[in-house]
Amino acid sequence: MLRKIFKWSGIVLAALLILTLVAYAGISLNVHNRMQERYRYTVAPVTILSDSVSLLKGAHLLAIKGCYECHGTQMSGKIIADDGMIGRVSAANLTRGRGGLPADYTSEDWFRALQHGIGKDGRPLVLMPAQETAMMSESDMAAIIAYCNRLPPVNNQLPPTSIGPAARILAFFDKIPLLPVEKIDHLRTLDKVADTLEGIGQGKYLAASCSGCHGADLKGGEALLPGMLPAPDLSAGGNTGKWTQAQFIYTLRTGTTPSGHPMKNEDMPWQMTARYTDKELASLYQYFRSLK
Template identity: 30%
Template structure:
């Protein structure tokens, strides 16, 4: 019996030592990953030379994109940054200020810096952007990219600060051991900006708008647990027609659009986690186009991202 107790205690001690070593190594890997250099070859973008003279229509388009594509959701409608995650359990994330004014992280951004950050998830100094879902914006057209940047640069000055990121140890380890990937890892950096698509209620236009969904629902839109999010966050829904799909709840475009506007299912229950501050700003054409596109997405079982 005494020998069994000694073996048990020894095994437990060994496990603790191994776990501690794994935690130390994982933390070091996470920091190394955050500090790595990512080289991006950039092609010229024609909007860069027109930023200083953006017309009213360009700024209006930029404002619409800022409010409907998630930018205001994270950075606030003023662009000065906001705390958008604080679970009280060690995870706290406040976005940086991107508005003109004291503390802005984009005050000295060149057009190339905007492209690296927004399209590729890479900071001007070559390090990866940790939180921003640049995979959602990688396929913005050149015109939309230019309009978005022009609008951000036109925002009224506001005081802000750099990003503030506090992560619990499990999230750091998942990132260090590559269970959580940053946007720079997910993006195919060789893809060129797409050509403009006519804005109408079509699957083609809906696919363009739905790029904003892949950060949470995955590239295949089948959803599942969003890597790195708080444990009590609901998994992203399956937007494909496959097993476990939520589309059956919305047999018509009217019902789907109503959900985007209200944040509620047809039965009146509230949907959590979804960025309804942004989704509620989608135009009727964009919202219906997304619905048309979702009818064409290849079916996948829920949770396969």
């Protein structure tokens, strides 16, 4: 009797194992095929002004949009993940040094990356938050390009990106934005210039950089990757509804909430929000408070 039970449970376990392997093979192939897809988008030529105002704006945008967090303090690229389950992810060297952008990388190529989430050859960019950069105005993108065109060349050859099993499974179930090209509305036309007046309009524009973690409606989002913290509700229903504007600004400058809770930069990128101007943080506060 016992032997029979053991035999049957052995068969059931083996069948489950095979099913799991087959399911994983299907998932892995699906993600592989999506990464092999090639996209074509034409972008309108835009004049890139390199006057001092544009360059200053570009420098500020790189800091507040988190570009340095992934591409490194010199924009010369960085390995942002390297483990067996997630895989190895290289954020590109965006200087013109060895291992950096090719000599024939044009402004149109820059727009294709920021606006559509694709590389020069039309391949989908992996884990580059283009669903967020695509919401930037044309003049902000142009300022970023102007600034990056002036970056001192840094030689840094990065290993190719390879996506591990956990990241494939999460991407298959749409839990991580592995291929932002699939998330972008490619027919949307860019705003020419963003609202820069302090208030709800500017806050809404800037909040595109928060929605990846705090949720599209900013009412809280799941943890980005297993082991990370979920991102809290930023609307009037959350702490923003209780904090004064000064407390809100203090939190995003220091990474410590009014109740004394220190946030880790890996969880909540406060070193990035610390670089926002007072006016920009005030606008974010006013926008979040307007969300009921």
